[in-house]
Amino acid sequence: MPTERPRPAQPIPPHAKKVFAGVIFDVYQWEQEMFDGTTKTFEKLKRPDTVVVIPILSDGKIILIEEEQPGKSMRTGMVSGRLEHAEDPQDGARRELREESGYEARSLTLWTACSPVSKIEWTIYFFIAKGITCVGNPELDGGEKITLKPVTFEELIEIASHPDFIEKDIRHFFTEATYDPKKREELRRLFDPTTL
Amino acid sequence: MPTERPRPAQPIPPHAKKVFAGVIFDVYQWEQEMFDGTTKTFEKLKRPDTVVVIPILSDGKIILIEEEQPGKSMRTGMVSGRLEHAEDPQDGARRELREESGYEARSLTLWTACSPVSKIEWTIYFFIAKGITCVGNPELDGGEKITLKPVTFEELIEIASHPDFIEKDIRHFFTEATYDPKKREELRRLFDPTTL
Numbered sequence: 001m002p003t004e005r006p007r008p009a010q011p012i013p014p015h016a017k018k019v020f021a022g023v024i025f026d027v028y029q030w031e032q033e034m035f036d037g038t039t040k041t042f043e044k045l046k047r048p049d050t051v052v053v054i055p056i057l058s059d060g061k062i063i064l065i066e067e068e069q070p071g072k073s074m075r076t077g078m079v080s081g082r083l084e085h086a087e088d089p090q091d092g093a094r095r096e097l098r099e100e101s102g103y104e105a106r107s108l109t110l111w112t113a114c115s116p117v118s119k120i121e122w123t124i125y126f127f128i129a130k131g132i133t134c135v136g137n138p139e140l141d142g143g144e145k146i147t148l149k150p151v152t153f154e155e156l157i158e159i160a161s162h163p164d165f166i167e168k169d170i171r172h173f174f175t176e177a178t179y180d181p182k183k184r185e186e187l188r189r190l191f192d193p194t195t196l
Numbered sequence: 197m198p199t200e201r202p203r204p205a206q207p208i209p210p211h212a213k214k215v216f217a218g219v220i221f222d223v224y225q226w227e228q229e230m231f232d233g234t235t236k237t238f239e240k241l242k243r244p245d246t247v248v249v250i251p252i253l254s255d256g257k258i259i260l261i262e263e264e265q266p267g268k269s270m271r272t273g274m275v276s277g278r279l280e281h282a283e284d285p286q287d288g289a290r291r292e293l294r295e296e297s298g299y300e301a302r303s304l305t306l307w308t309a310c311s312p313v314s315k316i317e318w319t320i321y322f323f324i325a326k327g328i329t330c331v332g333n334p335e336l337d338g339g340e341k342i343t344l345k346p347v348t349f350e351e352l353i354e355i356a357s358h359p360d361f362i363e364k365d366i367r368h369f370f371t372e373a374t375y376d377p378k379k380r381e382e383l384r385r386l387f388d389p390t391t392l
Binding site for chain 2: 010024033034075168
């Protein structure tokens with residue numbers, strides 16, 4: 001079970017300068033010595049890490065969301081959001097789960113983590129939430145319209161292995177589970193509501 | 197066969213302002229009206245599109261590369277690079293193939309294209325190159341150390357379906373081909389050197 005931030009293949013060096021601070025993205029540049037002794041300006045970005053939460057209901061259904069955002073078409077996805085400044089990923093996962101679904105979880109387990117873009121220091125943490133109970137209404141901001149969409153394990157595998165599924169970084173788990181009975185059984189155990 | 201740039205789910209609107217111009221990344225911001233009538237500053241990036249080229253030798257072997265870049269660990273990948281300003285993807289693919297491998301191709305076919313990150317206007321084009329001949333030495337810049345690595349079709353499927361493979365956006369094709377004989381046969385035909 002990964003608990004640490006994956007190490008980037010090319011970390012932003014300590015002497016890099018922050019040349020732009022944006023709403024989401026900060027831009028860093030540094031002079032990189034090349035193999036032939038010349039130097040070149042290298043550029044990388046930092047952005048807040050994000051969490052994705054997969055809540056499992058006591059009947060085994062998995063909660064996906066239908067999400068609409070201003071200027072964006074409607075999509076099926078998962079509870080997710082950006083970490084706040086210095087927020088622990090587990091705390092961020094609990095917060096996003098509460099805000100987007102109205103649920104709280106007895107158990108929150110880190111499933112996997114990845115850094116999908118080599119030129120961006122950005123990690124996505126995937127959590128599985130079990131022992132969940134509804135404690136109120138979702139608390140959405142003006143930029144979110146979300147409908148909860150519980151699906152069966154079999155439906156999840158079909159949806160999440162499809163090329164259009166939003167969370168591309170975990171798609172291979174579901175593609176493998178489509179074909180490989182052993183991988184499917186591993187996933188089934190992972191998503192089993194009776195084991196915390 | 198896709199020939200157009202995939203349409204982003206949330207395009208940068210025409211009235212967005214370019215607030216930073218970097219070496220690779222440009223940052224755009226705009227005031228987005230939210231569902232509740234308030235507005236919020238939205239931010240998206242643009243970066244040059246990239247091409248990936250998969251050259252097939254006449255014996256059916258596929259050329260991968262072992263690449264070392266300053267400040268980055270050695271990795272197995274594919275011939276690839278950024279398009280120059282206003283360069284056609286097909287022209288860019290020919291140029292990168294020539295520069296990184298020393299090969300020219302009689303036939304260059306667009307296999308697939310994708311935009312991997314929703315907050316970045318960035319498309320990756322994947323080309324298959326057949327009828328290839330070596331016309332000289334690679335022309336590498338001071339930031340590249342590249343060794344060509346021809347692999348068999350079976351080796352390619354194993355390497356490219358591995359979680360660590362660089363070109364994650366085409367990994368699902370190889371994962372499917374690992375398990376599904378029909379998908380494997382489709383890939384084999386696609387990579388068959390005798391059909392241009």
